[in-house]
Amino acid sequence: MIDRQKREAHNILRGLNTVQKQAVECTDGPSLVLAGAGSGKTRVLTHKVAYLIDRKKIPSSRILSLTFTNKAAREMRERILQLVNPCYGELWCSTFHSFFARILRMEAEKLGYTQNFTIYDTDDQAALIKKIQNGMTMTIEQCPINAIRSRISHLKNHLKLPEHAKESAVDYFDEHVAMIYQEYQDNLKAANAMDFDDLLLKPIELFHLFPESLAYYQKRWHYVLVDEYQDTNHPQYLLLKSLSEKHRNLTVVGDDDQSIYRWRGASLRNILEFEKDFKDCKTFRLEQNYRSTKNILHVANSIVMHNSSRMEKQLWTKNDDGELVSLLWNSTGEEESSRIIYKIKDEFQRNKRNFSDFAILYRTNAQSRAIEDELRLNGIAYVIVGGIRFYERKEIKDILAYLRAVVNPLDEISVRRVINFPARGIGNVTLKKIEDFCSQHSISFFEGLTRVAEIDSIAEPTMQKIRNFSDMILKYNSVQHTISAAELAATLVEELGILVKYKEEGSEEALERRDNIGELLTQIRQFSNENEGNGNSLAHFLEEVSLITDIDNWDNDSNAVTLMTLHSAKGLEFPVVFIAGIEEGLLPLSRNSNNLEDLEEERRLFYVGITRAREKLYLSLAERRIRYGDSSFGGPSRFLHEIKHDLLELDRTQVSVSRSQRSYSYDDNLPVYEKKAPAAKKLKPGIIVRHPRFGKGVVRRVEGTGKETKADILFEDVGEKKIVIKYANLEIL
DNA sequence: ACGCACCCGATTTTT
């Protein structure tokens, strides 16, 4: 036992370079790790947590690691568990939003919410704003919902209250927004709902109003570590500052050159001024890149050095020069797609690559379509990250809205969403009558439904329909704690009869919707199994779902080419990367070419894309491309001129394949799209399993594939064992 | 209350 601990402690520092080691060993006080792309940023973070637990004997429950995505949080947890014995206690790796949502669930009453509050996503926000705008009597001119939504979000992120917004309004739009903003906040409160921004703002309010509550959390967390610090916004900055005020052990890791979420409130200031904000802070610069070839890195450096607001850094690598970066110069958008696919096949055959080695990145989702068509035509498997998310599909949102209404009937947006779905003859006129009744009596929309008998103008048959609806919601509301989420959801879907309806409809679209709902029910079932006896699992499920995103589910296990936006690619790496559409108007996007700050963010976005590539980078552009139905010509991106010419290899080879010749669907030389066995896929370090003989344990390491897969598992009772999966009959918990 | 036709608008989207 002691031997193993020694070995592990040694492992924690082994394989780190000098700066990385210094950063890990610097445990006391604030520290800033400026980590260039591919320089082992997450490595420093995970090793530091492991070091704290193992060397400094800090209970893991005192260490808080915050990230932006669930995927990053999950990976961080797994990597820490590979380094240290997890038995010291719970390990806290979480996203900002889910961490603070968790706090808010506990403290909701103090802020006038109940603990089963609903989290509103962008769609719900839009629906609410729309409702408010439609209800405004003196409205002269309507404004685009999304413009209002993002303005309100902007105001909130700058801690501007509706009163402030009113005072500082300079034009009609500002005034209009300020009015809606006020009502928007009131409505959220009445609906017992919070939007994403509130998940950060309400904790600030909580800490402000209840200093003893803040003191509790300050005492609770001895160490706070943050990944991707360059993307934090102002509320996040304030929260980090107050949470770490007592122990002062705040470690932030980030790269100002990779800050690409300014448009969403991220403040580059946070990382640029960290040394001023935390006076005695220690700064570490990780400038050695382990990911890319020298050529790729030179291109990346030559681009990003054109930015003015950045901290001076020079990435270098011991890796080989590698191939030159290729510039695929095309005349049209279609040619671009063909050429990329041609290159993929070429790389595939010449360099023995897997399809999962390739990523095709683009600035806008709309660009994916042409590339997808070409991939399909050539029988190459691909996965798209982003676009329409599973949980944003209409049918999924409909079911979720029912579940949300059941958990929180005050959630007016959800109730309204489903009151006439499936169609049950309750139309706009009736809704308006109920609405008026509710505002006359100052009651919630749902209470209005239950008191529909008092509304004279509604005809009896309609009343009955409304009563049926509200009774149904109440029925499920009353059993939510006695039956499992899975059972509740399945019964509800059954009662609604939508699966049958979609089946009868029979169209491809309807069948897909039916399947999606089936998939949702499966997910709820899984969730129920995993969280048995955890109180109200339906509410938990809804919270988890509202904080999940597409990239969280992306797993590069399937042998397929990955397509995604430059934004989604941050944090990932691929042997071969294509960046499509390096044109004026697209990169930089025309809207963001006018002011310097926007332009610099576009440049960083390009930089992020370039630095995803390990071995080979292709840049691609088209002289003409169809956009919004028109043919447009932006010309090569200005960023191309920032690359030294001897780093680029111009490739203008014509791809001489016509549509008809390419219409075969499978090429014998291409492997069949194949997914890895689900069992092997799910078994990852950090996962809890049950063994028929040894009981419960946590997976530490996985080696081998297929039938050969073995795993080191640390069991609660019998210690660590190496298990051959094939024979073990493990149950994944 | 529902269906169809037309019109407008159109980044990126960690949560």
Next chain:
DNA sequence: TCGGGTGCGT
């Protein structure tokens, strides 16, 4: 070009 949202007609 394409999809969603509005408004009119039944």
